[in-house]
Amino acid sequence: MKIVIPEIKILSPEVIKQIAAGEVVENPASILKELLENSIDAGSSVIKVFLEKGGLIKIQVIDNGFGIKSSELPLAFERHATSKISAADDLLHLNSLGFRGEALYSIAAVSKVRIETKQKTEIGAVFTISGEEKGELKKVGCPEGTAVTVSEIFFNIPARQKFLKSVNTELKYCREIFIAEALSHPQIRFELFNENKKLFQLPVSSFKERIVSIFELEEQDLLPVLFNHEYLKITGFLGKPGISRTRKNQQFLIVNSRSVTNKLVFSAVKQGYGSYLPIGSYPVFFLNFEIRADLIDINIHPRKEEVKFAVNDLIFNGVKVAVSKALEKIDLTPAAGVERVFEQSRRLHFSEPSIYEHQREFVTPKMAKQAFEFNEKISDVSLKESDAKNNPVDIEPQKFPWEETEESCNSSTSQLFQLDFVYIIEIKGSELFIYDQHAVHERVLFEKFIHLYLSQQKQGETQALLFPEEVELSSPEREIILKEKDKLQKLGFGLEVEDKKVLIKEIPIVLNSDNLKSRFRDFLDGLISHEEFTIEGDWKIDRKTLRMLTFLSCRSAIKAGDKLEISEMRNLLQQFEITKEKYTCPHGRPVVVRLGRKQLDKLFLRDKKSFKN
Template identity: 30%
Template sequence: MPVCLLPPVVVDRIAAGEVVERPASVVKELVENALDAGASRIEVIVDGGGRRLIRVGDDGAGMTPADLELAVERHATSKLTAESDLLAISSLGFRGEALPSIGSVARLLITSRTSGGEAHAIEVVAGNKSGLRPAALSAGTRVEVRDLFFATPARLKFLKTERAETAAAVDVVKRLAMSRPDIAFTVVADERDPVSYAARGTGVEARLARVGDILGPDFRANAVPVLAEKDGVGLAGVAGLPAVARGNALAQYLFVNGRPVKDKLLIGALRAAYADLVPSGRFAAAALWIELDPREVDVNVHPAKTEVRFRDAGLVRGLMVSALRAALGGESHRSAASPRPVDSLRPISAPRPTGIAGWRADVSPAAPPGFAEARQASFAAFAPSADARADAAPPLAEPASHPLGAARAQLHSTYIVAETAEGLVIVDQHAAHERLVYERLKRQLAGGGIARQMLLVPAVVEFDPDDAARLAARADALATFGLVLESFGPGAVMVREVPALLGETDVVKLVRDLADHLAEWDDALPLERRLLHVAATMACHGSVRAGRRLRPEEMNALLREMEATPNAGQCNHGRPTYVALSLAEIERLFGRR
């Protein structure tokens, strides 16, 4: 085949494959153009997940008729000149490929007006450009993209559902709004209520205010400030306490010179800083801004400009890790503010306990009914208990008759010490019971369904609208696990029933954790695997907690059920549930052999 020049339309569509990956990519490019144009107010409208309509309007500088004609040509940009230093990029967009690439695969209409000038419009349909025509617009620029990918229909089958595409587009706007708190944003997405972020100004306080707007007041109440500088690299922002870690990475907002990025180096540094604080499968929440000389970072390594390359990557990574650890270490005495307890989780016919006369929290070894954690199914036959001490715990089983032996004591209200025929076993009571509850949920599910318990007062849980929509959409799947919920307006769900196996549990925290897990569900993921994720989350919330004192009978009941339960040696997170020490190992520790 001879060498030939490709037609311009084909070239534009090839470029569109790199720049316009999905509707969210279009939103990103158009909002970045508005920011570079000096807008103080930006409005984004998304319909049909962005496939039917994307409209971005701003009150920026606008374009003259001549500029408007050039804007839809390839490699035409107002952000670079022939003399510009490509190693010192300060604008968000600069390639000059976005508008012609979008116009090659959709119906693109741009209307613009400069201050004191007349408004004009230009249209590009599948790469075919129309002439300029007069239009009506008060100021700035309005860009409409309709029927995205109609010119390349094969791309449509790779898009996700409308809800998923809308969520991705809204997330893009959130990240850009976080990067520029001095600009007002309004987002209207499909049938949701409009979301507006008022202009907050500049400076640290403005950033904190915008963080609160997007991540919510709970995050701000459980976050610590981060501020550091080294060798010309500055780091500022807020980092969430380990206790408010999320089930996904959606709450990680990273910016380099004001540009939102999803860079592997920075994500790895954030993970390393929380390595000893956040368990596997959880993700820290943070909003961090890195500022450095533009010549020290290359923003032109990816067509979508979401990845960057630092000249001194080690300096940036080291600064992030040390600054985050210092900030979190200085607040080690703090814990996350607990959500309001839901005091409605009990059978409707059961009277509300009023406590035991004479019981005092500072003297009595165990809390009375109504204040202590509920008895779990494994221990249902036993009343709330006092401490199990070695001299007060008569053996209820012979050590040689059971693999995990007989319980002898409980240490720090967390660990069970059992004597075996060959040594001793130390059991983490929460991790062990978590596995038992998980396996019981699986058995009940396979046996025809999980028993439910109705809440005396339904619990209303507020979320981000995307999380609430995901939960409502999967209500049927969650109902198979005994969790019955329904939509309760935009950004909220109402929980009516919970699995009876869980006993008293924090319904709000349970549903929030489930929402985080559902955000990572892939439609291609097998249904069984998705349901097991739900079961594991519920098991964690339904397990006996560390810090609860157990009677000898309760401890032995736990050991016996562990022996009869498959995979009881590890909890749902892969951590061991018990550690065994043989007599020989103990004797070596004491120098007896």
Template identity: 30%
Template structure:
């Protein structure tokens, strides 16, 4: 063991800085909290290059006395507490006395400050923990911190930072939470000379939520205000329809401090348990006022964690409050008929795509549709430049399928095939290696050759059972096709093929959908824009945080463009690496699953026949994207054994 010695002050400060200053947002958090503690009513934060080269924070608070400035940058120096007993009744945001010394240890800091009663202000510079200058200067009341070249003397720390845009996104998220935690303070955030956030400071939380999240969220909020058991909770929660795929919409504050608490998080999500879908998280902007003696905020240097002495009672209080709020409100989503984007008839690229089978109403039974052979053959004429309303695309698809086709797809039996019938060419399905899990079922399918051009005219479509499964008789076997799994696989392979070939089929929207994105979501969208376009999305910047969604992937019935984009961005939130192929495949599989015809939905014989035709052209038609079989079979021999016809 080496000889023990006391570390020097510079090393101690850098170690402390490693705990407090993790990234530029950590610097902003500590300095803005000090400005709030100083009684500021207006705070401006300006950064450049994600905060790595410049952070400027200006407030109109009480300022600092000249004789206190040097002492403020020493370790464990603070004006917030005097003794250990004060830790039990902390009412300020900052109190540990480590922020300024830690920041000064890894950056170049310049301080401008003036108290209201002083004639002049003071300018102070400190770099790497070493004082450089102090002089009198004229400046307004309050304090301005200028932090330059963060981690300039600790390059190993700097190289672990993410991109400038990502770091700026962290600061933007922080400023949003600070604005929600103190609606009585006017906050302004400037990133690379562009204003990203500017609140009025009028004390109205709903105005801030409208400014941050836009009209869609603010118009679906439920107020919460209850005082009981020594706890006062107030703020807003969202109706279930504005739930998201991650917890970024869950914000709560204790005594004005933004924190993370498993107890509060679980209580909020438990209250929404029967109101939201699985893996969806609610919107919440809640303020809790608790007795400071019930809290321990001295848990972690970043002050993001607290301990609550009566956690179980608080859990029950939150669950009961939010459930009563949700149960006493009208939560039926309103359909707004005035937003009706039209579909342009042109689809990019100009490649003829087969029409997917659409879902007909439950009343349309298979028996009510005549067989294709019994109808006259007519030619379908497609209008060239007639825009169709967005909500009628399913009806148009149904009409297209109901029209007589130019060639028979399905034969009632092998004997009914005319002798002089023109030969029909069908693509040969590609044989893939058979996995061990599906070895038995797929082996029989390959041996029988159900989905081949030779077998196709000999299929006998018997009918549908349980509004989900279609029975096909062929070559002494009974095949059962799952309509959802089959349609899902057809959609998946189409979308994946277009993505890999970078030839998406785009369904244009008129008028476009306007999306209001946060700074983090905008950064994710810009970073992965190439991949979004390869999937079939068309975006255009609409100014500020708004984007116009002009096109979405075609063939995805029942999906709105906004829902698709939101789900993709929620999944990407927090990811720093580029969108990978496996991620794309997973997302496309999810979209195909949601857009496919569902089980327990009656479709016509024609639609089932068209689905089989599409499935025949799939590269691997035997399993859906999630691995479930699309077709199973039973031989005539096995059926006769079940009925004891043979032993």
């Protein structure tokens, strides 16, 4: 078969135009983003969005901004035509959301556009454009501002229409764009309609008020964030760990009034939360950066969704410090938030929020049962809040706080019970505390091992075994012991490694010698496996060592099913009370839940707010 070698040629203007448009226009949401940014840049105080079929049929954005000169309307649809920058240096000092002059050009290349606009000193004008076909510029009576209507998206590229999603999915994407822009500009009134049904009506407000109104969060669940530097100011709010999510849909970064993403910032937030965050969940945060324009680059993504910083160390450390300090200011001991149980249950069982608004005044027994069952499903991520104040104890390497129980909690006056040999139940006054006995002991041991590791092996920190334990080793086990021998010795292990076995002659003082052989083997299995845990925190120890200490604590702690005497439970809780991070175990699982009279009343519908006759 004869091979035909293609010739190199210049593409036609029409093809070039459609390729360029594809970089900007991906779906209705990308069109909405560009139109909203134009309205914001126009100094609007009111912006209204009207969609048909989630934007698949029509998108209309109306604002009351300063409008466009009628004589410049045709020029606005030319490629790289913009009023926002004029020279390359302007890219280093951007004060607008748009700057490339590609939005209207790209939108018009793949859809039908009608634009009405009026400046304060002019008569209004209307202009239409559809692909390559430009309509006639006409004078028209219209209010001050601009109204852009986009319809029949990809009418001239049928192949692209196949990649559009369902109406609900495209509407979801448009809502996300609308929320991001509305959140970034609380000084503007935003309204969103789909099929003439009002989805959002957001009046001018503070940043916090806008967060609460959009996401239906409780104000007391938001912690203020503040970090000041010569080049950077960070403000905003964090969600308490108790309202963490299973998805990243409530994580927002706003840089100089622009909603963007940045992996470095998101990683710093997660490290700032450390082990406060339940495993498998994502923090809720709304961060606002004010940073010098020449220290960021927004021109790295076709849709301007990402940002690059010139001062990564400042950004990472600033975010981590701001998050850590915000979390240190309050007690995060979990409380059974029954209000949120009913709210989450209602969102699960009612597809439309408006339906519930008419049923909020009374809750049926069936709904109560659903809420109770749903509580069990979400308890590991949502039962974390408290009104009490607490100052975490700073741990120093030379001090051993677990030995100083005189200043510990007044648990001697509380009542203790063990449930199913898994949970410790403590009654203090009118409050009920439920502890996971394994997680509590794991947290205690983890911080003891931290102290031992940082104490540089002072005298008295190991205990010699009268009869050394001999443990048979596999090749991987022998390899891991030899690899980590120095760290194990620093912890207090005295090990003598032979060909296929190891002699355990000394163990850390905090380690119980019962079932030592079994626990040591479990510890080695954990190190050999590549399980990943959430073990970030403020500890000044490398992550690899923290992982080792986490496994050691887990394998050495009492287990579910272990029977405890009252004295053992009391002693364990006294030691737990003076740990530094008492809200989760080293893996990030919850340790304790508080249930007070108020929560019990709500659970049994005894409060007037939840139930009315």
